[in-house]
Amino acid sequence: METAEMLQLRIRAATDKDMLLGIFFDAALNTLTRLLGEAEVAAIRAEVFGKRSVVSFFRYPAADILQLVEQGVKRSKPGSRSYHQVAMELGRSAAGTFVDSQSGKMMSFLAGDKPHRLLASAPAAYKAVTTFGERSYERVSENSARMHFRADLLGPSWQQGVVEQALGSMSQIRPRVRVEVKNASGTDFTAHVEW
Template sequence: MGRAHGMSGISGEWHAVMASEGERELEYRLSLAGPEDTMRGVFFRSTQEAVLAMKGPAAVTDILEEGGGARGFVDFFAYPTKDFLRVLKRAAWLLGGSVGGFDAAMRVLGNLVTSSFLGSLLGNTIHVLFTGTPRRVLENLPMAYKLMMPTGGGLSVVWLGHTHCRIIFERDFLPRSYVEGSLEAHLKKAGARSLRITGRLTGSLSSEYDVSWEP
């Protein structure tokens, strides 16, 4: 389940029993990631920035050790998904105590990483996909996902009403709580009010999110 210092003195046996649903989900997805599965460097770099802002440089060094020790990431380059999930897990462990636990930390990371991405060079390059009304942002989401997840299985949006949709992910490695935080950041930036996002697993690497907001 990771290195002993990541458990704050708690035994590995106790941690295995008490791990949250979100952490068990991340561990399972990590076990399914192969060498062909990759993530853009912007996910790594933005996670570094989020952890630096909340916990300082020592924590950044800690999370990067989980991802093979690399220090610099090029936003549009592809890096192993396994490394990112390990970095994400460690980051959530470090932040969990101050935000309400592992799953809450994952949502915070999804939100902060997305906010950092939107202000990055890559985010500015493809900003047209993330601007406009909440509906426009969601209509562009499949194209944005294809750009950001080079080995992802795909994303589709089914509209259930003018401000209500279902987002369907296939073969996606990101934990639900992280995705919920990321969607929240995108949609709130687009002006969504009274936003509601509920995710559920539909398969080993598939999930769907019911999203609605006030016009």
């Protein structure tokens, strides 16, 4: 689903106003360290951030996290990881880190283990941690829903990982997520979720 071309289009589309909390950068760097090793991630960190440090609750450019996805693929052994796989893995780690945070624990407390309540609260959670994109929730049936993403720079594979991990962690279910991409850059898409 995710391609190099889609990722490049989103990197170019990102502006200085498109920001994301540092907690997700920490999660991405930790995951890349697990996948690639400390030496590779030190090189990636220097390339993407220069001398800047990452603080969990500061905001950083969305383009930087997209460059982490790109570097995660480029620095993997040839053919070992696709853009889709790396983006999904980083999305999963972002969701896992969020679930473990105070905000995630509060969201889990309020939603309980009900998948629909969790998905219905997701658009507000996204607004709290990003400055870009629009998300909405649509209940389809007792065991299915749709999440609509518009102008989402993180892209379909990242968000598929987020949805799968969040529902698995918070609702204790194994969701099936099928993503329908609506444009060339992958900023507009619908996640069809069933459980």
